Amino acid sequence: MQNITEVINIFYMQTLCSGREGRRCALFRFLFQQAQRKRMFGQSHSGGSDSASSPSGGRAISSSVAANTAYIQQLLGSPTDLLIREFGAGPRKHRLVLVSIDGLADKTVLNDDVLGVIQSGDWLQQTSLPDAGEAVLDALHHEVLAINGIERIATMDEAVLNILSGNSALFVEGATQALALSSQGWKSRGVEEPQTEALIRGPREGFTEDMRVNTALLRRRLRDPNLRMDSIQIGRRSKKDVVIAYIQGIVHPGLVKEVKRRIGTIDVDDPEGSGFIEQWIMDSFLSPFPQILNTERPDKTTAALTQGKVAIIVDGTPFTLVLPITIGSLVQSPEDYYTDWIISTLMRILRFIAAFLATFLPALYIALVEYHQGMIPSKLAFSIAGSREGVPFPAVIEASLMEVTLEVLREAGVRLPRPIGQTIGIVGGLVIGEAAVAAGIVSPIMVIVVSITAISSFALPSYAFATSLRIIRFGVMMAAAAFGLYGIVLAYIMINIHIVNLKSFGIPFSTPFAPFFRGDWKDLVVRAPVTLLTRRPQMMQTTDEVRMDTHEGK
Template sequence: MSNQPNTPVLSTSVKDNINNFRCVLGSPNDLQVKEITLGNAHPCGVVGIEGLTNKDIIQDQVLRSLMISLTDSNKNIPVSGEELLLFVQSEVLPLQAIDVISDFDEAIRCILAGDTALFVEGADKVLMLSTKGWKSRGIEEPQTEGLIRGPRDGFTEDLGTTTALVRRKVQDPHLRFDTYKIGNRMKKDVIVAYIDDLANPKLVQEVKRRLVTLHKDDVDGSGLIEQWISDNYLSPFPQILSTERPDKVAAALLQGRVAILVDGTPFQLIMPITFATSLHSPEDNYQNWMISSVIRLLRIGAAFMATFLPAIYIALTEFHHGMLPSMLAFSIAGAREGVPFPAVVEAFIMEITLELLREAGIRLPKPIGQTIGIVGGLVIGEAAVSAGIVSPIMVIIVAITAISSFALPSYSTAISLRLLRFGIMIAAAVFGLYGIVLAFITIMIHMVNLRSFGLPYSTPFAPTFFKDITNTAIRTPVSHLEMEPEMLKSGDHQQNHNRKR
């Protein structure tokens, strides 16, 4: 914008300024302009956008102070515009955040962000009053990551609330919030959060380096940032964890990880992560270690089934009948009698139906969304079986697969496994179990070569960090638990290491 020749600049005349603002914004009807006179001879203008500003603050604090209190008090009002501006800033307005701005573009941007501008005749600067205040959602329970035991607060779309929630959980003077304005056209507030003496300085530097390279007009939500700064865009796996739980972010920060907090979305980003961390839930730390360990093993089983179960069914029924116990083989063969398709087609039909149901369930309004699950799952499944399109065993397999993928704590991991499932099903259809094991090997190759901000995705298994394995597949008792992962090689790890527990 600043490159255009006819860009307006702030002038000393209130009228010109207001006209320029109107002109640039195209005189919208939510632009509120109020012209007043200070004392007797000083014209002023107050400009803000309705809905983005807090009306109470403007009326009670700004206008009342300027129009009534100033006149009532017998203070000496300076004559020159510049001095008057500073006088108003430091002595008249009872507001905490007031900036003096001399750049027109910046002024416009501030107004669009919810601030209120105050012009004074004779000064080519503008006072920017922080009056942001719009209707925002209150703190609610996270929609996508529910827990039985644990805090119930979740992030909201408001960045102020987000940072406050994180600070509430991490009361550490070393907590750093480094703010960046990202985006070419719309400058969005993005905060890189980390704990100064825990996070690896090289990691923090790398996160910032990648963040500032982001060149998009509109940085819409954290998803775009996630994709932009990920190590490998060809990977189905999430290399950055997104969460709407403050306790997850707090725990990650205390482990020496880095978080990116983005304005306008409840989903905040944590990095670096490994595959093992994506199977963790904060609840693991709130419960007895035995229960948590068993549940984690269950989740690993769930991840395995969500990825491989339909493929194994295909391989066993199409290639290796002999591997099933004969009774089971007979009952499967009996159930499949009359089904006109091979197991692959059957599996694909049911899996795609399931994905459709899931997608439809999200789109529909909530009360109907729940019923579609029942209608889809039960009625279609039942009807498909009695129509002889699929076998009842297939319905069981699909149901178990679906339940398993819902049991995973990280939604983005679950969807990447969903995607892999179809590939593995094709491999199984062509090569049976041999195809499945080759697919498994390929996924593993991808994982050992994949990095999340330099951290190999297969850590702590390979490269091996024995101390960190105690907090992956199982969770050892709290007294033995290494809370700060060795693999992150964080700043004060060495000291903590020597400290007696």
């Protein structure tokens, strides 16, 4: 009956498509293809054990191992890296099939802990073992296999997902369930020093692309039984593993709930790394400022967790997301807590000054040279006028040319191999700067201004924050060229209005400046001695506010 229906459908589609009804033809072809796809995956026909559906949804595992392996081969397209090992076990020759992916599964585990144990175990000599496949499956699960990660599965969807995740699926003839065996063993990069967050004093370990290595690094530093790592999968096709880490009893429950809700809205084929998730769940995609902190450092992540924040670990990327953050978080470094509080405070003050110079220094030069020459000291004004003699461009064009050239050199240095990139950045800047001054295109004072601006942006620990200031810098330069110092003041006011209105998962980005939290100023611009940092940040609204027991009043 099914074949007759298919013949009628094909005849009708060919007859209909031979005319001029293009839209109706396309619609019918789409519906016909959908019906074929459903029939292929066993969702539109019934009858027979091979096509039955499980109560939980999806195609149920067949009692025939041949049907199961044929389905997997058909679904995956019979790839060359699909390993199917069929063997018989025991004097009764129980038929078993082990399915895995070459390169994802550890062959040593499969050969020694699965195949070797099954085929050489004493359990095979038990004459009381019945012929039923379910009994053999129970014996393998509870008595034979000594693998830590072992789970019973009932659908082919679960089996295929485990196989594609690096695990293995063991099918037994006559059993309507299978065993998913933990056998992940792909090659991964070892733990190395973070490349984007170098420190003079501090641990040299950084996250890797292996999520389990990353979670182990966190647990090794934070041996708290309340540390929770909730695992979810996102991506319709990639099925990428994501772990949401937080400390229960410290973090605000509403924050965890909101993070899970936003991640649950991701419905794409493949969320490409943590950067995609960061852009998806941030509060405002129109803001140039980063609203989620990304880091390669486990120590920085654990410190954020103890403050009541949430970390998102994504499989396949060494960057962990930390949220929520404020503008003060972007100028703080883990090294601040490894050195004396006086030195740390001076370093933070320098970073705030560097952030201001990286944003406003070229604009101040443009405004003073073009509009407010009287505000410059006489000797300095004569020196600037002498250096600009013969320069054919106004200050705004001069600054724009140098800034764009610097950004191109910076981008070229990042894309090239590291030894060549460093050489291009240094030599290219010197050569182009000297050539531009010799040619009379720019003045020497402009080269100094641009160099100080670039060095100031490099002093910031957050690369994303430094990039944001680079973007804002050009807008401030245009405002200075149009209105002078008044334009800079207006731009500064607009930036502050934007920062005050910006939020990161419900926390105002300008906290603790506004709204004002007096207790949080101990760890903002000034890093107070560690003996005074007795409470967690008030802005996080943690359930446990006490960070350090000082035994006051005892």
